[in-house]
Amino acid sequence: MEEENELMMRVTGLKKYYGEVHAVDGISFAIPRASVFTILGPNGAGKTTTLEILEGIRGPDAGEIEVFGMKLKKVTRAVKERMGVLLQDGNFEPYLKVKEVVKLFASFFKKALPVEEVLTRVALQEKTNAYVKTLSGGQLQRLAVGVALVNDPELIFLDEPTTGLDPQARRNMWSIITDLKDQGKTIILTTHYMEEAEALSDRVCIMDYGTIIAKGSPRELTSRLGQETIIEFNTSSLSADDLAQLESYGKTAREDGEIVTVETENLVHTMEQMLAWSREREIPLTNMTVRQPNLEDVFLLLTGRRLRE
C-alpha cells in the first residue's frame, strides 16, 4: 500500500510563456507511481508544452519538477535515460524491418530491453520481420510506443497516442497502456478524447488556456455535476422560445450545433414534459439518449465550451 502511494512526479508552479501567449501558466500537480495521469484539454490548452518541459525538450520559465525523488529546475540527460517518450511523428524508415527499428533505438541507450520483449509489450511479435511500410496505422503507432519502451523506462510520456486511429486500433492502444500500468509503469498521457481519459486515467487534470481548471479521478470530476442525468437529442434548429421552454423542464438546456443537451435531477418528470413539448411543437427528439455526466460535461460546466470545437 505504501508503495502505491509513492510519488513519481511532483510539479509546482510550472510556467512557459511565448511572448504574449501564456502556454503554461503556473500549473501544479502530483503523480503517484504506477498510475495513469492524463492531461485533458482542447487544442492549444498547453498540453504538449507541459509534456515537452517534463520530457526535457524545453526549459520552463518558472517552476519546479520533482521526479525519481530529485528536485530539478530542468530535466537532465541522466533523468531522460529513465523516461520513455512517444515520438509525435514516428516517421520510421519504410524499408527497415520492425525488429531493426527497435534495435536502432535500443542502441541509443546504455540499458535496453531485448527486442522480443519490446515487441511483446506492444503486441507486435508477429510483425518482427515485417517491413515498416507494410504496417497499418495502428501497428505503426504501437511500434512508436515500443520505441518509447526500449530503455525499460519507469515513466512514459504518451502525447495523444490514439489521435487518428480507428476505434479498434484505439482500443488496442488502451489495453497496451493498461498493461504498462499493471507492470508498475507510470504513464503521463495527453488526449482530447474524454472517453479515453475516462477509460484509462487514475487522475485527470483538465487544462484550458495554460491553467489547470480541475483535477481528480474521473469519478471525482464527474461527481461535480451531482445527481444529474443528461438527456440529449438532435435537431436542426430551435427557436429561443423552444429552448427556454425546454430549460424550464430541467436544470439547464443548451443547444450546441445540432445537439441539444438538457440536464435534470428528476429524469422521469423532465422526460414527461419533454415528450409533451415534442408533440405540441412537432419537434422530433431524434437520436435521444439518456446518460450519466462525463468529463466533456465537466469541461462544458467549467468553460461553457466543448472539448472538441
Ligand code: ATP
Ligand atoms: P494541441 O492539442 O493542439 O497539441 P496543446 O494543448 O498541446 O494543443 P500547446 O501545443 O502546448 O497546446 O500550445 C499551447 C499554446 O502555446 C498555443 O497557443 C500555441 O500556439 C502556443 N505555442 C506552442 N509552442 C509555441 C512556440 N514554439 N512559439 C510560440 N507559441 C507556441
